[in-house]
Amino acid sequence: MTRPKPAIGFHRQDNQLYVDGVALCDIADNFGTPCYVYSAAAITQAVQNLTAALTEPKPKIHYAVKANSNLAVLRLMQRLGVHVDLVSAGEYARACAAGFTPAQMVFSGIGKTDAELREAIANNIGQINAESAPEVKRLIALASEMGARPAVALRINPDSQAGGHAKLSTGSHQTKFGIPLDEAATLYKTMAESGTIQPAGLAVHIGSQIMEMDDFAEAWQKMRGFADALREAGYEVPKLDLGGGIGVNYNDGTTADLKTFAGAITQIFADSPYQLAIEPGRVLVAEAGCLLARVIHTKEGVDKRFIIIDAAMNDLIRPTLYEAYHRIEPVRESVDDADTLPPADIVGPICETGDYLGLARPMPALETGDVLAVRSAGAYSAVMRSNYNSRVMAAEVLVLDGAAHRISKPQTLDDLLGADIIPPALRDET
Template identity: 45%
Template structure:
């Protein structure tokens, strides 16, 4: 169910016309639907009803405080991969007892922050990390609840840059080293081995990679229990895909049924870490056409959004549907155009030879499925202003991240003493 639809000739987010938001906020801007977030979470939770599962939203998909708070109010915990995300989760009201700290490069300071907060568990991805965590926990007189992330060497059949479960990926402990890793974990001070974690990739559109990975996890659980380890918790990660264009990802209920079939007999508590699945189709990026440039072989629609606002097409060759905010006539002719931004990079392209109804300078476009790995990956490249974020609920909307001004960005820099008194005047703005 989409919460971004045409009503009375205009694209609306729930009950709010996107053009109205553009008038107040300016473009480009991100817009999130509270109802879409709620519906996605409730559908996921309903699919796992009856299973002993804790749903920990993966903040890396979208870490806006309003997004986290919306999901937290529905019962979500958090999967974090940095101290910054840990602080965001706590600030948004996520109970520490429902926070999982993942990531391959946790520092000792980050480990200390997680221990001091009293989080549910650390997902440990290497033996050096495990030993560091042991030292940090022991120094604090605490026990760190740990799940060892095991790399099952399973091909997720997804984009190479978001595949995380193959032997050549940097993530997790090699499957063949799992028994030795658990033996050492059990012997280290300050470490309480609680279970196994895995995550094989993002934007999966089939269940077979999950079946293969979960089967290996079930076999490993039996082996480790035979070795005397009390495996009571299994972290299954996330990664279930969404529809951007022609993808047909599995239904959540089918994914839940697979978990119940393969993992259920083990009698473990489960941790699930959906991210994109909850936020991806709950957000759009709205941009305005600056120029339509006619070339000899191409037509370019140049918009005011750029790769610094939405890097996915440049980074992953990702597809996003792009629609006019003003509803075109049902019989409107289309022509193939390249939709590009103003950044000085050829990679600053949102779509190539995409059929689009006629548009002109000043028209608004909606870049769809932009609620995950979009605003959160933004930058100020070319000293462009960061994109503001808006959340809609019913007929209301609020700015949940404002657009800063140029001085706020430039003032993050500072001059060394030897450049302060060089006789060069500094202006605070454009006269």
């Protein structure tokens, strides 16, 4: 008899939460908590869903490495045939280690250092997205000094207000990102006439966690108009990089409407001469991950419960940084008495009132040792973890073909303490 194929991603069966057929309570027992768990099958499906939704003209997908840069995740992305979007020398090193070639990379970012630009130019990175006049000036100087001709696109700022949170909005004139359209024409001309830079086209990225597809359409319309004007003026504009930002619904794990997203691209760029790219991060990995944590104990407050867990804001900062909502659920469901109990704040052990993973949540009675899953934690989660309060970083596990693999080494207190150096004058004489 053939065994039924396990459901893809996170799913419940017999009151237990599983990922790709592996029980999350077994992962918590085997790898400890707090611990990030990712589903390779769910990442694969997210890439396939986006690829399938895209219609002609199909943009090339450049995964935004910043969303989840674990080498195992990057290697999976590489196997899936997507390219990458980077923002630092560190992400460049990771992308190389995962097997991406420089030609498959777009290098974005508002403050690339000379060392980073030199490395990008020397290695012939596919496209550098420049974000300001001083950066273009530095690129021209570096390229002529190195005798190279890097492909550079200009990231325009279309003055869009889009983005799921003020801190996730990058397309307005009030932000540090991109070049206002009225300055971009002169700058494009400067690049084209420099003799050292190959003008690669334009880029835009208006923000993250965007659910309203009209926001994309509005920015892309402006981009198309500007690109057409540059071409009419005789400049080459081979590529348009439409950015990332597709949102996910953290209440139910669905994504923004991919068909509408793809439809807007087709409507605006059909029959256009441009090679298109997009830079999605969150939509490809958010729902494929969760953070597992154990209950340390519960505490009765004056008018609420506190569930104190072994994960904290250093492990997942999104709730306190962006007021982000993450579903939190017991991995093993026992009696569902949440309705009869006061709501609970799910908090970590860190000495900050902002150290919470969820506020005022209906939760069943929980006991010390129970495991909770903080859902939709595959994007902008582990990548932002820190050692605050001298807590070692949560481990990461990838479930691949029905088996759980550790994909980051467990950090120890020795690692933490060993990173600090006491100057000789402060050391005790021995």
